[in-house]
Amino acid sequence: xxxxxxxxxxxxxxxxxxxxxxxxxxxxxxxxxxxxxxxxxxxxxxxxxxxxxxxxxxxxxxxxxxxxxxxxxxxxxxxxxxxxxxxxxxxxxxxxxxxxxxxxxxxxxxxxxxxxxxxxxxxxxxxxxxxxxxxxxxxxxxxxxxxxxxxxxxxxxxxxxxxxxxxxxxxxxxxxxxxxxxxxxxxxxxxxxxxxxxxxxxxxxxxxxxxxxxxxxxxxxxxxxxxxxxxxxxxxxxxxxxxxxxxxxxxxxxxxxxxxxxxxxxxxxxxxxxxxxxxxxxxxxxxxxxxxxxxxx
Amino acid sequence: xxxxxxxxxxxxxxxxxxxxxxxxxxxxxxxxxxxxxxxxxxxxxxxxxxxxxxxxxxxxxxxxxxxxxxxxxxxxxxxxxxxxxxxxxxxxxxxxxxxxxxxxxxxxxxxxxxxxxxxxxxxxxxxxxxxxxxxxxxxxxxxxxxxxxxxxxxxxxxxxxxxxxxxxxxxxxxxxxxxxxxxxxxxxxxxxxxxxxxxxxxxxxxxxxxxxxxxxxxxxxxxxxxxxxxxxxxxxxxxxxxxxxxxxxxxx
Numbered sequence: 001x002x003x004x005x006x007x008x009x010x011x012x013x014x015x016x017x018x019x020x021x022x023x024x025x026x027x028x029x030x031x032x033x034x035x036x037x038x039x040x041x042x043x044x045x046x047x048x049x050x051x052x053x054x055x056x057x058x059x060x061x062x063x064x065x066x067x068x069x070x071x072x073x074x075x076x077x078x079x080x081x082x083x084x085x086x087x088x089x090x091x092x093x094x095x096x097x098x099x100x101x102x103x104x105x106x107x108x109x110x111x112x113x114x115x116x117x118x119x120x121x122x123x124x125x126x127x128x129x130x131x132x133x134x135x136x137x138x139x140x141x142x143x144x145x146x147x148x149x150x151x152x153x154x155x156x157x158x159x160x161x162x163x164x165x166x167x168x169x170x171x172x173x174x175x176x177x178x179x180x181x182x183x184x185x186x187x188x189x190x191x192x193x194x195x196x197x198x199x200x201x202x203x204x205x206x207x208x209x210x211x212x213x214x215x216x217x218x219x220x221x222x223x224x225x226x227x228x229x230x231x232x233x234x235x236x237x238x239x240x241x242x243x244x245x246x247x248x249x250x251x252x253x254x255x256x257x258x259x260x261x262x263x264x265x266x267x268x269x270x271x272x273x274x275x276x277x278x279x280x281x282x283x284x285x286x287x288x289x290x291x292x293x294x295x296x297x
Numbered sequence: 298x299x300x301x302x303x304x305x306x307x308x309x310x311x312x313x314x315x316x317x318x319x320x321x322x323x324x325x326x327x328x329x330x331x332x333x334x335x336x337x338x339x340x341x342x343x344x345x346x347x348x349x350x351x352x353x354x355x356x357x358x359x360x361x362x363x364x365x366x367x368x369x370x371x372x373x374x375x376x377x378x379x380x381x382x383x384x385x386x387x388x389x390x391x392x393x394x395x396x397x398x399x400x401x402x403x404x405x406x407x408x409x410x411x412x413x414x415x416x417x418x419x420x421x422x423x424x425x426x427x428x429x430x431x432x433x434x435x436x437x438x439x440x441x442x443x444x445x446x447x448x449x450x451x452x453x454x455x456x457x458x459x460x461x462x463x464x465x466x467x468x469x470x471x472x473x474x475x476x477x478x479x480x481x482x483x484x485x486x487x488x489x490x491x492x493x494x495x496x497x498x499x500x501x502x503x504x505x506x507x508x509x510x511x512x513x514x515x516x517x518x519x520x521x522x523x524x525x526x527x528x529x530x531x532x533x534x535x536x537x538x539x540x541x542x543x544x545x546x547x548x549x
Contacts, residue, residue, distance in 0.1 A: 052388055054546075074390045082388035087381030092312035093305065101305045104298060105391045128312070144385070 004063070005030045005152050005183040006051060011060035013046050020046040022207035024060075028200075030151075033174065033184045035198035037191060043207040044187040045085055045156055051185070052082050052154050065152060078106055081150035083141050085157050089129040096125045099143055106148030119143040119173060135166045142173065153177060155186035159193060171196055224282040225256040227263070229274040239266045252282065298391060302399025303406070310403055320369050320407060328357040328415055331481075332423050340483045343505070347512060349483075351426070354419035355507035356480045361411035362443050363471060363500060366404045370450030371457070371467045374400060379460035383545040393545070401447045408443045419511075428510040431519025435510035441525055442503045445532025449499075452535040455542035471500075479504045499531040 006028035013021040021043040028034040038044050049055045050062060053069035053076070062068060067076040089098055096112065103109035110118075116125050119139040124132060132140065138158070145153055158174065159167045174197055177184055188194055194201045195215045202212040211218055231249035235242050239262040242249040253259045256279060267274050310316055335349040342352065377383055386396050419425035428435040450467075457466045475481055477491050478501035484492065495501040502524035510519045 054384065054388065074392075077388065077390040080388075082385070084381060084385060084388075087385050090377050090380040090382045091305070091309040093309050097305070097308070101301070102389065104301050105389045148390070 003029060005065060006185060007063045009061040012058045014058055020207055024209055026202060028185050030183050031181055032199040033178050033197050035194035035201045036187045036204055037194045037201055038204035039189055042204045044204055048154055048156055048187055078148060079151050081145035081153040083145040083155045092128060094126050094128055095121055095140060098129055099147060102144050102147040108149055109147055110149045115143050135162060152183045157187055219282055224252045224254055226280050226282050227251045227259060229277040299395035299398040302395055303402035306399045306403035307406060320364050324357050324361045336423055341485055342483055350423035351511055352483050354425045355511045356504050358412045358415045359504040359507050360480050361415060362408045363446055365407040366443050366446035367450040368467045368471060370400060370404050370447055371453040372463045375454045375457045375463040376460045379547045381547050387545050404447055405443055426511055426513050431510040431515055434519025438506040441528050445528050448532045448535035448539055451539035459548055474498050474500045499528045502527045
């Protein structure tokens with residue numbers, strides 16, 4: 001059996017004249033959380049929906065658990081779980097009934113109680129689905145995706161529209177899936193989400209992968225430490241090149257010791273203070289903005 | 298799996314106040330109203346003498362089947378499609394036919410229940426004939442009719458652009474037909490063009506075939522082959538169009 005849950009080579013998909021995906025390669029290892037990150041319109045959902053079997057690729061090789069998802073085989077559908085970007089339930093069934101319905105589609109479903117506990121809906125199990133809050137509905141979406149005890153779970157933007165507390169809760173839940181040995185392939189446009197969750201990340205932009213690796217590798221691959229302090233003078237007076245952001249002088253550098261030495265000497269000679277000085281490693285967000293931020297869309 | 302789908306759809310249907318009212322209570326309300334207003338009148342339709350109740354009981358039975366199959370299926374499947382329910386189902390091992398089976402099975406269940414209620418209420422309250430000697434023709438007419446209107450309901454989803462338009466499109470296509478098809482209004486001596494319009498579409502044939510089953514003068518098993526052929530032809534056309542144009546993806 002291949003070490004990869006998902007392998008994609010040279011994936012392409014166009015809608016009329018618009019090329020949504022233009023030659024994407026992906027390899028998702030078994031048992032890892034993999035994040036596909038990019039701005040809106042970058043091709044994330046199109047790529048994911050091809051892997052789920054909802055769309056056909058124009059070109060490229062796609063293998064999901066050893067199957068070609070375009071064939072729509074039941075044998076594959078029994079082993080994957082899909083959480084689409086925005087769906088509704090649309091019935092007048094309760095949480096419990098809805099999960100029973102979906103469990104009935106699979107040969108070896110997760111036990112109902114475990115399923116409900118995994119997504120933290122114990123208190124709402126007898127509630128009609130249409131009376132759930134948005135966050136609860138999203139958790140039910142995930143529970144439906146997990147109903148068949150899948151090896152591989154697709155999560156399309158699992159936390160879009162969540163408040164910060166709900167997002168942390170969702171992250172805990174997704175980490176819990178990893179400890180159950182599941183492979184998770186998620187899309188997101190939040191870099192902090194990828195950083196908090198993913199073992200590996202691919203950054204997609206305009207239908208192409210522009211960077212990939214672990215969150216640490218992506219951070220280390222470009223510059224950088226970020227040095228920042230409050231400053232109201234002319235940037236040209238400083239001994240190092242900075243950009244001004246919200247009344248702060250900000251410097252991104254891969255040689256922080258030298259830059260700090262220059263700055264502190266400059267301040268000491270003038271008897272000035274570097275107020276609000278901070279020295280932090282670049283977050284993935286900044287790497288991401290550098291890679292994807294100048295998207296013309 | 299397919300039978301379980303019927304069960305889930307059925308449970309959900311009866312909890313949905315709008316569906317239960319329009320599909321279930323409204324035809325029964327019409328049954329009571331029309332019989333109270335016109336039940337005792339003497340009518341002549343297509344050369345056949347009958348009293349108001351013998352006109353309205355089969356008419357409302359036809360209405361019940363049309364609203365449970367055509368209107369209910371057309372509307373609810375479109376709404377499910379737009380909410381992404383159909384797409385979600387497509388990603389599971391549930392076979393597509395089993396989902397459709399669940400929807401249609403629920404519609405057929407409601408149809409049967411409604412027709413039984415209408416028939417019994419007709420016999421008890423309005424003295425209409427029970428379709429006894431005509432039972433074979435009655436049952437075959439109901440089966441052909443409900444399958445045909447289900448198929449047409451599914452075909453209709455393909456031309457409904459989105460969930461917001463679903464009630465408007467289903468009602469706009471069916472309400473005028475109900476008025477020219479001997480369901481709401483007895484057409485005694487209608488203008489010729491109106492009679493022709495009614496004859497083209499399946500509702501009038503369905504109502505006429507059911508009237509035969511209820512009419513005391515009917516001899517034989519009550520089969521109306523000419524009417525059944527028209528209904529079946531519409532059903533087959535609906536099924537072909539549904540298979541060809543049905544969409545599982547929301548249209549946005």
